[in-house]
Amino acid sequence: MELIEELKLKVIEALNLEDMKPEDIDPDAPLFGDEGLGLDSIDVLELIVLMERNYGIRISDSKTGKEIFASLRTMADFVSKNRTK
Amino acid sequence: MIEGCFKILHSVSLSPGLALLDGRKLFSSPGSANFLSDLYHHLRAEYPKFFKMDVLCKTGFLAAEILLEAEKAERFVMRNDRAVLLCNASSSITTDRKFIEGIANIDDFYPQPSLFVYTLPNIVTGEIAIRNKFSGETSLYVIEKRDDGILSSLIERAFTDDETLSAVAGWVDASSDSEYEAELFLINKHL
Amino acid sequence: MMEVVKVSDNIISPLGFSVEENYEAVMSGKSALRLYEGLWGLPFPFVASMLDDSLLDDEFRKCADVSRLPYGNFTRFEKAALLSAIKALESASVDTESARALFILSTTKGNVELLGGGSPSLARVRLASTASMISRYFRNPNQPIVVSNACISGLCAQIEAMRCIRSGHYDCCVVTGADVLSPFIVSGFNCLKALSDEPCRPFSANRKGLNLGEAAATVVYSASGSDSRQWRIASGAVRNDANHISGPSRTGDGSFAALDYAVRHSGCLPSDLAFLNVHGTATPYNDEMESVAIGRAGLEDVPVNALKGYFGHTLGAAGVLEVLLSMHSVEQGVILPTRGFDTLGVSVNLNVSDQPVETCKKSFAKLLSGFGGCNAAAVFTKSGKS
Numbered sequence: 190m191e192l193i194e195e196l197k198l199k200v201i202e203a204l205n206l207e208d209m210k211p212e213d214i215d216p217d218a219p220l221f222g223d224e225g226l227g228l229d230s231i232d233v234l235e236l237i238v239l240m241e242r243n244y245g246i247r248i249s250d251s252k253t254g255k256e257i258f259a260s261l262r263t264m265a266d267f268v269s270k271n272r273t274k
Numbered sequence: 275m276i277e278g279c280f281k282i283l284h285s286v287s288l289s290p291g292l293a294l295l296d297g298r299k300l301f302s303s304p305g306s307a308n309f310l311s312d313l314y315h316h317l318r319a320e321y322p323k324f325f326k327m328d329v330l331c332k333t334g335f336l337a338a339e340i341l342l343e344a345e346k347a348e349r350f351v352m353r354n355d356r357a358v359l360l361c362n363a364s365s366s367i368t369t370d371r372k373f374i375e376g377i378a379n380i381d382d383f384y385p386q387p388s389l390f391v392y393t394l395p396n397i398v399t400g401e402i403a404i405r406n407k408f409s410g411e412t413s414l415y416v417i418e419k420r421d422d423g424i425l426s427s428l429i430e431r432a433f434t435d436d437e438t439l440s441a442v443a444g445w446v447d448a449s450s451d452s453e454y455e456a457e458l459f460l461i462n463k464h465l
Numbered sequence: 466m467m468e469v470v471k472v473s474d475n476i477i478s479p480l481g482f483s484v485e486e487n488y489e490a491v492m493s494g495k496s497a498l499r500l501y502e503g504l505w506g507l508p509f510p511f512v513a514s515m516l517d518d519s520l521l522d523d524e525f526r527k528c529a530d531v532s533r534l535p536y537g538n539f540t541r542f543e544k545a546a547l548l549s550a551i552k553a554l555e556s557a558s559v560d561t562e563s564a565r566a567l568f569i570l571s572t573t574k575g576n577v578e579l580l581g582g583g584s585p586s587l588a589r590v591r592l593a594s595t596a597s598m599i600s601r602y603f604r605n606p607n608q609p610i611v612v613s614n615a616c617i618s619g620l621c622a623q624i625e626a627m628r629c630i631r632s633g634h635y636d637c638c639v640v641t642g643a644d645v646l647s648p649f650i651v652s653g654f655n656c657l658k659a660l661s662d663e664p665c666r667p668f669s670a671n672r673k674g675l676n677l678g679e680a681a682a683t684v685v686y687s688a689s690g691s692d693s694r695q696w697r698i699a700s701g702a703v704r705n706d707a708n709h710i711s712g713p714s715r716t717g718d719g720s721f722a723a724l725d726y727a728v729r730h731s732g733c734l735p736s737d738l739a740f741l742n743v744h745g746t747a748t749p750y751n752d753e754m755e756s757v758a759i760g761r762a763g764l765e766d767v768p769v770n771a772l773k774g775y776f777g778h779t780l781g782a783a784g785v786l787e788v789l790l791s792m793h794s795v796e797q798g799v800i801l802p803t804r805g806f807d808t809l810g811v812s813v814n815l816n817v818s819d820q821p822v823e824t825c826k827k828s829f830a831k832l833l834s835g836f837g838g839c840n841a842a843a844v845f846t847k848s849g850k851s
Contacts, residue, residue, distance in 0.1 A: 205388075207311070207325035227322075231711050234387035234657060242384050250658065352707070354722060365575075365592050365613060370649075374580050377652045380506050390653035391711045391836060394573060396614045400837030403705040409718060411703040412839050413621060416611035418593035424608060431628035435702055437726060 192265045200261070203239045204232050216261040233258060245273035276422045276444070278430040281462045284344045285444075286337045288313075288456040295340055310336060310454075317343070326388065327401060328369045330448040334360060334398040335405065337456040338442050342406060345460060350407055355439040357411040358399040359432050360458075361425050362447040365416050366395040398446060410438055420445055433463045469630045470695040472637075472687045473557035474789050477549045478680040478776055479514050482524055487786075488793045492821065496775050496804055498664045498676050505648045511660055513646055514678035514777040516545060524548060528555075533602045536586075542576050543595055545681035546643035550599050553683035559637045561603035567635045568600035568609040571622035571642035572781035578647035599641065616744070616835030617703070618642065619682070619784020620843055624701035626686045627843075636688045642785035643681035650780075651677060657711070659748055667745035667771040667803055668752045668817045670810030675746040678777025682785035694847070696792050699828070700730035701843030711836050713750050717758030719840035724762045724832055731828070731844035738767045738844075739826035740800045740818065742791040744833045745771020746778050747805065755832060756811035758840075764830075770818045774804030784833055784841070791829050792845060800824050 197211040206226070220226045221233075228236075233254045240246040240257075246268065248254050257267045276282070287294040291304045293313055303312045310332045314324055317339050327335060338358075342349060369392040376385045391397060399412035411432060417424055429443050444458035475483060479497035480490035497514035504511075518541065525544045528551050539547070550568075560566060575592045588594055596609035612622040619642035626638035644650075654660050654677060661674035686698065704722040706714035714720075728735065741764060743755050759765055772787050779786055794801045800822040809817060828846035 205326045206322070208322055229709065229712075231388050231391060231657075238384055238386060238656070354704070358705070363591070363593060365611075367590065370574075370577055370580055370590075373653065374577075374649060377648055378581065380508065383508055383652075385652040385656040387656045390656060393577075393649075393653065394613070394615045394836050396835075396837040396839060397710050399614075400705060400710045400839065403707045403838060404710065407707050409705055409707045409722065412614070412705040412837065413703060414613050414837075416592045416596075416613050417608055418591070418597055419608075421608060424610070427634055428610075428625075431625070431632050431634065434628050434632060435726075436730075437702075 192269060193261055196261055196265055199239055199243060203235050204228065214261060219260060220258050221255065244268050246271050276426040276429065276459060278426040279464050280429060280433060281464060283460045283462060284341050285457065285459050286340045288333060288337045290452060290454065293340060295344055300340060321405060328392040329451050329454055330366060330368065330395065330446065331392065331398045331401045333448055333454045333456045334446040335401050337446065337458040338402045341442060341458055341460045352407040352409060354409045355437055356408045357432055357438045357441040358402045358408060359413050359429055359441050359443040360399050360446050361415045361417060361428065362395065362445060363417060363419055364447050364449040366393050368448050368450055369393050402442060411435060429461060439463050467631050468689045469627045469686050469698050470689040471684055472559060473553045473685040474683060475549045475553035476680065476682045476786050476789055477545050478786065479516055480775065482552065484789050484793050488790060491775050491790065491801060496664060497678065498777055507648055507652060509655060510662060511651055511655065512662060512664055512676045514676065515646060516541065516679045521545060528552065535598060535601065540576050540579065542643060542645045543598065545645060546570065546595060546641050547599055547602060549643065549681035549683040550639060550641045553685055554603065554639065557685050559685060559687060561605050561639065564606050565636040566605055567607050567629055567638050568596060568605055569622045569625055569638055569640045570596040570599065570609060570611045571618040571640065571785065572611065572644055573613060573615060573618060574644060574650055577649050614835060614839050615837050616780060616783060617833040617839050617841040618781045620701065620831060620833045620841040621703055623684065623698060623784065623788065624703065624841065624843060627698045627701060630686060630688045638686045639683065640686065640785060641681060641683040642782040644780035644782055645679045646677055661747065664805055665747035665773050666805040666807065667747040667773055668809060668811055668815065669806055670808045672747040672749060672752060672810060674748050675773065676777040678779040680776055680779040680782040680786050682782050682789055684785055684789060696845060696847050699732055699844045699846045700727045701841065702726035703839060703841045706838040706840065708838055710838060713754040713834055715754065717754045717761060719838060720755060720758035720832060720834050721761040723840045723842035724758060724830065727830060727842040727844045728762065731846065733828045733844055733846055735764055735767060737826060737828045737848065739795055739824040739829050740768040740770055741830045741832060742787055743769055743771050745773055745803065747773060751834065753811050754834065756813035756815050759815060760813035765813055765815055768800050768818050768822065769815045770801050770803045772801065788831050788845060791831065795827060795829060795847060798823055798825060
């Protein structure tokens with residue numbers, strides 16, 4: 190649970206979601222597409238950088254990235270299983 | 275002042291702390307460190323992508339918002355006859371400086387994709403085209419210093435494209451996060 | 466109508482320092498793409514086409530008139546761009562000192578590498594400063610224009626030249642397109658996951674991305690009467706997808722609109738076109754988008770080629786370099802092969818040339834697209850009719 194809250198702050202910072210507060214983000218809402226946060230392809234790349242820089246996780250292509258970044262909860266699950274720092 | 279074989283419908287001037295529409299004060303916030311965000315909220319643009327933009331794009335985007343609201347026509351209707359023609363001196367230098375910081379240290383090497391995209395100065399023309407569904411020409415020119423004669427000629431020549439009947443055109447420059455200026459015009463071609 | 470004709474040209478690339486040398490290299494199947502590992506200390510290998518520093522320097526010293534140079538120490542970018550302009554103008558009978566001549570520079574990042582170092586001078590990071598250095602070298606009195614429309618800049622600069630001359634604003638335009646590589650550009654494209662770690666494979670099913678390249682190319686356009694047998698730029702247009710700042714439109718809207726406009730306004734029929742020389746960066750999205758645009762324009766029967774397999778993506782130079790090689794190939798009656806192409810991997814059944822093919826047609830269309838959602842197309846012709 191704590192990890193989800195931490196990720197919310199990091200995602201808001203990394204993606205410049207200046208108009209959003211952590212409590213606005215539903216951990217199960219889709220991050221991409223027209224609903225939820227409505228992130229795009231550049232955001233995926235930005236999240237890949239976030240994962241490597243903060244948790245030491247390398248994601249080589251953005252297609253697998255899309256599954257990992259389906260929602261904040263899937264992202265948190267992936268981090269807790271794969272983090273190296 | 276730009277002039278040529280075209281008609282200026284509205285003009286917007288934007289500088290830190292002050293936005294003018296057709297020479298009259300539209301919004302001011304002297305001394306504000308977040309003037310561009312203040313202006314965004316004042317305009318109620320409701321476009322969250324604004325916060326992802328760099329200073330050059332924010333400046334151009336807001337100036338275009340003011341111009342196109344002033345037009346009082348239905349907005350966000352796809353049109354291929356309106357061009358976005360912008361000119362500056364500093365290219366994308368503000369974001370260039372930030373991007374290079376991320377690659378300066380090989381032990382902490384994290385080039386940022388979202389920054390790199392904004393190291394192209396023409397992205398501001400694309401942001402305005404995307405927001406407003408303008409599928410006409412978009413062009414960005416860089417000159418050594420502002421020269422309205424050059425700007426006027428560039429606009430006149432863009433109208434030689436016979437599908438281009440209207441343009442959001444002018445000067446938009448950002449040499450740092452706190453030093454930015456725009457003077458944009460909504461222009462129709464003389465038929 | 467006033468015709469806009471090519472009076473001179475040059476290409477500076479790793480494959481040669483003239484259009485002819487570059488053409489011969491391409492015809493003999495050479496590519497300048499090499500694998501670079503550890504270059505500039507970058508933590509990843511990359512494939513690119515890079516100018517040889519000592520060859521560039523020797524040629525620059527040989528050709529440049531020292532008395533006209535404003536400073537002694539030139540960057541690779543400045544050397545390549547100025548050398549190309551010098552070589553193009555040495556054989557052209559145009560009056561560059563006239564106020565009726567305009568210099569146009571096409572570049573994306575110019576001297577951006579100077580931001581990292583500090584010397585020779587930070588002021589020279591400014592794109593217009595290189596443009597002015599070139600125009601002053603030729604004692605031109607006008608403030609030059611830099612076109613910086615991402616990857617389509619080189620074609621936009623030629624379209625601007627066409628407009629300058631047709632509108633009567635100028636009699637002559639010297640268009641130089643140039644970009645060099647640096648940690649800035651290479652790590653930028655790498656973090657966008659746009660680079661292939663192998664030589665690129667335009668339009669192929671197994672394409673993985675693009676390679677970057679360094680080059681400078683110059684074309685000089687001049688006003689002429691309508692009976693000319695020289696190369697003419699017949700028409701051109703720039704259109705935006707109005708879709709996304711970094712991803713091409715899946716429906717190819719802007720590319721289609723630009724291509725459609727250029728062909729309709731060229732005085733050429735689709736059957737007059739020897740080929741479409743397209744962007745063909747070999748990224749999955751770009752090539753697919755171009756195929757859709759070509760299909761929508763009803764041009765899928767026209768042969769298609771792309772030159773990135775020889776030179777990589779030369780950014781601000783690409784539009785000039787690729788047009789000049791296309792012109793030269795038409796003069797030789799040849800459609801150049803698309804190096805790196807194997808099995809078609811786009812949704813429209815394009816006729817991608819993979820071998821040199823003979824042609825007797827005298828016109829071609831050029832297509833480019835870039836970040837910011839921009840697209841450009843132009844038609845060039847050497848046919849007698851206008």
